[in-house]
Amino acid sequence: MKVDRAEILISCASPSQFPAAGPPEVAFLGRSNVGKSSLLNRLVHRKKLARTSSTPGKTRLVHFFELEGGNARLWFIDLPGYGWARVSRKERESWQRLVERYLERDSLCAAILLQDLRRDVSEDETLLLEWLAERNTHSLVALTKVDKLKPMRRAKRIRELKDAFGIDRERLFATSAQTGEGIDTLWRAIEVAAGMRRRTSR
Numbered sequence: 001m002k003v004d005r006a007e008i009l010i011s012c013a014s015p016s017q018f019p020a021a022g023p024p025e026v027a028f029l030g031r032s033n034v035g036k037s038s039l040l041n042r043l044v045h046r047k048k049l050a051r052t053s054s055t056p057g058k059t060r061l062v063h064f065f066e067l068e069g070g071n072a073r074l075w076f077i078d079l080p081g082y083g084w085a086r087v088s089r090k091e092r093e094s095w096q097r098l099v100e101r102y103l104e105r106d107s108l109c110a111a112i113l114l115q116d117l118r119r120d121v122s123e124d125e126t127l128l129l130e131w132l133a134e135r136n137t138h139s140l141v142a143l144t145k146v147d148k149l150k151p152m153r154r155a156k157r158i159r160e161l162k163d164a165f166g167i168d169r170e171r172l173f174a175t176s177a178q179t180g181e182g183i184d185t186l187w188r189a190i191e192v193a194a195g196m197r198r199r200t201s202r
């Protein structure tokens with residue numbers, strides 16, 4: 001999708017603020033600092049649509065972004081990151097409630113789980129993928145910050161994470177928000193999931 005217009009629609013602190021269903025929705029999930037805001041910005045060719053920072057954010061908000069290109073409209077949903085050390089049980093539960101309620105939406109056509117290429121897969125990620133599979137939600141995994149490793153090490157790491165996630169290579173994307181690597185390929189998968197294009201080999 002060639003994005004002509006991208007803007008924030010609403011940031012929701014509770015499910016009651018979620019907008020009524022509109023265009024197809026694609027959601028982004030991942031641990032704090034995984035590179036979610038950077039990837040979102042890269043996908044829509046905006047430097048600052050989603051805020052990026054080197055310090056993990058603390059607010060738990062579900063951000064709805066509206067994208068328009070040609071005749072197509074799509075919503076990108078930025079879900080709050082997880083995985084802070086020392087969060088209270090209450091905070092954890094409120095994160096879970098917000099995210100689970102979002103992921104129940106019928107207008108959701110794909111959830112993209114982000115994973116830092118250099119980190120190991122934790123139970124947070126495997127449980128999320130299982131949960132999505134149980135709900136029949138189409139899920140993809142985007143490995144982030146691949147520019148941080150040299151090609152040989154990178155290829156090995158991609159294989160290791162593919163095995164750790166136990167998913168097909170077709171659902172795994174090696175990306176870099178810095179160099180733009182993997183962005184076109186991920187876009188194609190998003191378009192297929194959103195019914196904007198037919199599946200083709202890549």
Ligand SMILES: Nc1nc2c(ncn2[C@@H]2O[C@H](COP(=O)(O)OP(=O)(O)O)[C@@H](O)[C@H]2O)c(=O)[nH]1
Pocket residue numbers: 030031032033034035036037038039051052053054056057081144145146147148175176177178179
């Ligand atoms: N080298 C490199 N750094 C990245 C990449 N994506 C994000 N970062 C850095 O990782 C940190 C966290 O990024 P951010 O997008 O704010 O993560 P978020 O908390 O998941 O939204 C920032 O310092 C980014 O500059 C990438 O593809 N390559």
Ligand SMILES: [Mg+2]
Pocket residue numbers: 036037038051052053057
């Ligand atoms: Mg962020």
